[in-house]
Amino acid sequence: MREKKLRNIFVNGAISADTIAESIRKHHTKKDIGAHSIFLGQVRADEIGDQQVAGISYTAYEELALEKMYEIREAIFEKYPLTCMHVHHSLGLIAAGEICLFVFTSSKHRKAAMEACDELVERIKAELPIWGKEILTDESHQWKENK
Amino acid sequence: MREKKLRNIFVNGAISADTIAESIRKHHTKKDIGAHSIFLGQVRADEIGDQQVAGISYTAYEELALEKMYEIREAIFEKYPLTCMHVHHSLGLIAAGEICLFVFTSSKHRKAAMEACDELVERIKAELPIWGKEILTDESHQWKENK
Amino acid sequence: MNIKILLFGRLTELLGQSVLHMEDVSDTNTLAQRLSSQYPGLAQIKYQVAVNQEIIHGNKALTDGMTVALMPPFSGG
């Protein structure tokens, strides 16, 4: 039986542009890759009444999320001919304008990377036990709900 | 009549991870953005007989390409509620493993950015007068053809 | 017999804590009913239940040492 290796997807705080660049750079040595697809979730300063969203505070049921992410990862690799897949999600308070989700897929031809990336984003939002609390400019808050 | 502003999409040489990071970073101040979709084309070291692709040398009919890109840009902004759209394509010799195409779309909700990015990549490959000459490891070459 | 209950999202607010313990509770339905009578707001909130890191549908028998998680709708990403 193959060892079931849970990979951590959680990072404390926002995901920096440098982290993304470093991840892209690491793929320059993988010369069978022809296409990368990247999705970034950025915290929006939505207007809520006369307040604005200043940031979102993320919490997760980490153990279950990593189990679930393992399943999703296996299913996506089964379905698409991918070379690589990377997922990072923030925990803690992420200010508006900062990045809280980074999904990165790579493949030989573009269709696989693009479709896998789209499907991953949908499944992450629907299936991972993560909660976002929107902190408003007056320090009140409301719980985010995914559409 | 609105001024028709042609934007240059061409860069000499490969597109670096730092360029991509810088472009991502510039969007942190745009707080109505919730989603970024990025496509990167990377030069593959395909096996051609007993040779490998060492790099691709790109040339373009730049004036026509920028006119065409203007049309595509207008059509995509018409079709999808995007906040931003950026396209960069390399000219000159790009080594295997390096990035030759960078397409970046941003929107409030994820569907628009994702679908616009996919459509842009398809249109760029089909409609822009750009030619890739694959340089093999023995310095022979062959002209690339998009599938 | 001791069951650990993990709370997430808005449930941590409603119940004022993120971890609870409950003695002598035979199944997840009984657990939910007891919590609802203690915290009336709970009945208005939709949530999924996981037992030992596995999401369950319907009722599930509990034994000593199990962990039950109550999870309101997800909002990651």
Added chain:
Amino acid sequence: MNIKILLFGRLTELLGQSVLHMEDVSDTNTLAQRLSSQYPGLAQIKYQVAVNQEIIHGNKALTDGMTVALMPPFSGG
């Protein structure tokens, strides 16, 4: 009358240059025929034609100073 002809991709190889000039050529079909008789390989290559940076379909009349581009299938990205 002078027409400038731009060549791209594999056509630059076949014709050994990337810019040509042709005198007294009334339309794009005539231009293509003349080039084909001079460079027999050209008939085997599919290409699109642009006149003054606009892709044309069918034949198009030419006047002094126009630029004609011969473009084999694109392979950007």
